[in-house]
Amino acid sequence: MSRPVKLLSVGALTLDTILRVDTLPAHQGKFIASDAVQIASGMAASAACAARRLGAAVSLWASAGDDSVGDQLVAGIEAEGVDCSFVRRVDGTRSALASILVDAHGERIIVPFYDRRAQTDPEALPADLSAFDAVLVDVRWPGAAALALSAARAAGSPAILDADTAPLDVLKRLLPLASHIVASEPAARIVCGQALDPETACADLASRTDAFVAVTGGAAGSWWFDRSAGFVRHVAAPRIKAVDTLAAGDVFHGAFAVGLAEAMPVEQALRFASAAAALKCLRFGGRLGAPDRAETLAMMATHWPDGPKA
Template sequence: MTGGGARVLCVGIAVLDQVWELPVLPPGPGKFLSHGFRETGGGMAATAAVAIAALGGVALWHGRLGADGPGATLLALLGRCGVAVVDVVPAPGGHSPISGVLVDAEGERVLAVFPGSGLPEASALAESRLEGAGAVLADPRWPAGAERLFRLAGARGLPRVLDADVAAAGTIAALGPLTDHLVFSQRGLVEFTGTDDPRAGLAAAAARLRGMPALGPAGSLAVTLGARGSLWWREGAPMPLPAPRIAARDTTGCGDVFHGAYALALAEGQDPPNAARFATAAAALKAQRGQGWHGMPDRAAVEALLAEGWA
């Protein structure tokens, strides 16, 4: 673990991504020829941690892996990307998460994730790991791990970012009171509210989360919308934040990069609106570059895009 940047502790899933490149996504069942293949790291919290390290932060990751080949590969990849793995004991007989990703020429993808099996339910995260942290982040794939992180961070008054993606029933509702920055994916918001209109969904989420920290003066409630940017709940209404127009190579992991960059900006002391703009630039550059964990934008690229601006 190197660098003198702000420290962010990320808890959640790491996945070994096997990516096949196709001219177009399959219209249905059948056999299709891929013109490219790569194996890289993925998973929400782990990808967020890799993004944080690439952007100059100090990134720590805590999660669950099996004592198997994919787990060993992920640990090696995280280390090479500058992420410190903390309090992770690979489970004997456990199967690490792995995914199959189909990506088309426009950067859109179809993703199938095996979340692993035989992995521990309880988190062994040591409280001392939060020493010096400026913010924390968790995804909903490991509810017990996210809950422990958020309770420890809440006691220290640290910003707590939840990547509110699709999750097991009741998970987001249970974690909502423990986080002060709740940022949904579009599918996560649909699942949480039952509506596929982002504005109506964000309003419904705000009503359901009334009185919780995410709606407090220092908190945030939002939904990311890919190329359309994001919506943020401000003063009782959804406020849009557009994304830069870019030629997307691969959108896999862009939402995770957004959450990681957002958490890093909060750890650095930026307010939510500026943190959101920083995260938007980072996610756009990631979509433009593709290449999994190897395509993360650095700080200079993000700051250059911010200086250039976009409509």
């Protein structure tokens, strides 16, 4: 394209303390980490940073406290080249924190803290969303997500919902507003109300909306409902040995949003997202492992050699 696509990412911004341990604790005690990092992160923020590394011009709309942690968060995301001028700072509130343990197999335990006073509904959008080629929202700031999804659809831009684990009422509020829904398996099950396999959950979720629907399954790949054919299709994930799965979903969503903004065919956008997420899993440090565009395209060429070039 003649210019980078413009993406707005809406939702969580947290200070993550990530500790690497041999095994995840099964009992109380003291455990010594072999590695550690502290970074500005959160679902929307991590997706924004990933999209920026993939070549998009990205703005973040998030809410933080008026504390020193908030200063650290904004500085950390701006250092990635993401525009943080829309980040709201709420007087008298605390910025979000998360403590995360990652084991030798890349699996993790996440314990977040959100000051709900900082997550109150915004009164208005921070900008004219017609200037953006796509809008991506998560479920952590529902009021802002609802405004952004509605405005993006009105502007005719992809309105993408990262549907992750959240209360059912939040998911029900946001699902009808999205043009594209990419749900985790747990979120799909919360909505569908059954312990379904990902393929069945994808079909069930697609029957409840007119939006594009995909369900992600980590190393098992992703499933998407092809409305023209009337059935679910599968995109296999590249086979890798995971070091750290933290933020892989965020990287997936950020890459998928870039793909849609660049008008990639949807299956190609899912492959682009799968390749970026797989590369992230090879590196410890959460979103810090997000790849650049050249790495992602090389991964795609290796795993889908007959596919079109992104």
